[in-house]
Amino acid sequence: MRIHHVKLENYRSYRDAEIKFSTSPVKNFTIIQGSNGAGKSNILNAVTWCLYGEERHLRTEDKNRQLPIINEQVYHTLMPGEQATVKVEIALGDSEIKHVISRQAKAFCQPGGEVTIREDTDPQVMFLAQGNWHQSSNPIMAIKFLLPSDISHFFFFDAEQLDEFFKEGSAKRVKKGVVDVSQISLLHQTISHLEVLHGNVRRATQGISPQTDRINRELGEVEEKLRGCKEALSTLDQNQRGIQDNLDEIQQRFRASTIEEVRRFEESRERLDGQIRDYESQLDGLREQAVACLRETGPLVYAFEAIKTTKKLIQEQVALGKLPLKIRSLFFEDLLAQGRCVCGQELAKGSDASIQIQSHLEKATQSDYLSEAETGKYVVNHILRGTSELVEKQRNLGKEIHALEGTIEETKRQLRELSEKIEKYGEINLEEIKVLEQQHVQYQEEQRKNNQEIGRKQVEEKFLGKELSRLNGELERAVKKDQKQKDLGRRLGLCTEALQALNEIRSEMLSEVRSKIQQKTEEYFLDLIWKKATYKRVSIDDNFQINVLNVRDMPSLGTLSAGERQVLALAFMAALSSISGFDAPVIIDTPTGRISGVPRENIAESLPGYLADTQVTLLMTDTEFTEPVQVRLNERIGQEYSLNFFEDDANTEVVQR
């Protein structure tokens, strides 16, 4: 599916514009170039507003200025009683236009001169079927079929903002990506429906016996606590996002500072923060190794004396000539069963030979247990030999952990020192810097406390979940005890089992999608990244924590440069859109905003390859769309525009090149 055109009428900086996109499968790139503030992001906003009623990529300055959706010039020239229309229209299809989606807003100038804007609640969707155009009676659903809102942010995105994607709390964002792409909303709904059904069946068990009443009471209490816990977690998550936004804003201000020292300070802080994150990842890996080693070493050490005793006892048997066993009882048993000795003599019942064999058999049976000791001898020796080696390994892992913890502490100390230094600098030179840094320290402390509280609540949530499942099991057993209630017991059991099975399916699906996304992200990242000899792998673990591993298998996410992080984010987005199964157009704002020089050219060269068969629109600044980039993309560009913003009439002109 491709965008054929976007028409903009009185939408933000566009008075009246039409952009025709390249729909060629070969020349699949459309380039829209413009300087900062020329209206590039407004194109992305126009698309998301038209489709979903949301302008998702408003820059902070636009948010702060609270500019209306209607063109500023039109807004200011509206006279009392007059009205104006804001309209965005998008035409979609493959080789020909099959869907035209439009959304409008009306601006009214009240008699007092105040302008009110009313946006349409729904867009209008026209579609081509059997050669005729029809209007969709359910435009929201129609858009959902074309490109669901949940996953649209993997197709329409601002690459510069992606830099934030892999910072603090990225696991949650990665998980959301995986959940959205898995499109398991139907499964979610089924689970919710079953939970309601389960609740109803459970309520029917009230009054059966004092025992079921007690369990139901306890279940009610646990559910109440669990609800409270979930609500608290959601509030804490919200707080965490708020704190992170505040931290980002302060860091952004430091980065954009006109004072070189302040900018350098922020760079150093980000570098140290990154190092700490990497060290902590390494520490997690070492901990895992140490714990695995402990599970192996502990039993060997604790049983060491016992093993030595076993060895000694076996050796005694060897010294006595009882080991190795010469003949086992099985041999004599076989002879007696066959009725013939190995020398050919018949072993008739009661014969002397038979009695003699019988006597050998009795003796051999008595020492049969020693055959096991014979096998044990090798295992025991192996254990004894390996124990000191394992203890040594454990000791070394302990030392490595201790050293790494020291390094983390030292890096944190450097970070604190840096923070104190900049505060002092602010004291002497610029009070604002001092205040900002104090706020930064304060927010970090809040973040730490909030994180701890989240951890505690998560443990509580897990515990209550287990308690709930234990009580449900108890209730089921109690109901089944009553012969008259067997049917109810069965229904309860069925609901519980179905819920359990669906939850397992959900988790398996997520795990499968996660692994596919990991594979695709790695493929794209290694393709796009210029330091090909530095990085080896991308991993997304069970907790949705993403990391980049270098050739020595060391986690390196924290120390990636801003440009490298952007490449990772691009790779991740490309993986999500490719896994989603939707053949949708991709629009990227400032795709190489944080990347410069040769790396930018490398990306430009790789982009067509990794986004083959996809219609791609790049909204680029002049500094991004340099000559070498143009040369590398040239063969794939089907349409090219430049945006010129005229401040006098607040209008962006779209010029085809």
Next chain:
Amino acid sequence: MNTDAFPEIRNLRYSDADGEKYRQLTQDKLSPFYGSNFKDIFVYAATYGYRHGLSKELERPKPNIPISAFSEEDIWLLKSIAIADEGSLEILKDEKEQYRIAERYANGAFETIYLEVLGGKPGEPYKRMMQDVHDEFERLELDES
């Protein structure tokens, strides 16, 4: 290892009341047994119990840890405990009794291990446990010298 001779022993047992705690030890991220099997906890507890002389009869035994899950090394750790406990290889004649001895040691030490891991002591359990293993080994080395 020949288990066919005593087909009645397919599973090793723990006290029924400890089942939930076994599960917690394998499911709590704080635990060194996170993601492991019950048999790993059992072997650890049995050997720890042997070393510290903690042996206790099981209450309402629950046969829930399949012998097939143990490695040959695990099995010989358990057999060695029984051999050392009896002071004779003759215990190898009675597989059932070998495992009963191991079960009693595991049962005797289980609560200590559970409390060490999830009892709420400050610090990280795996570090304390590593230190204990390290100290024990040093003691063994000292005894040797």
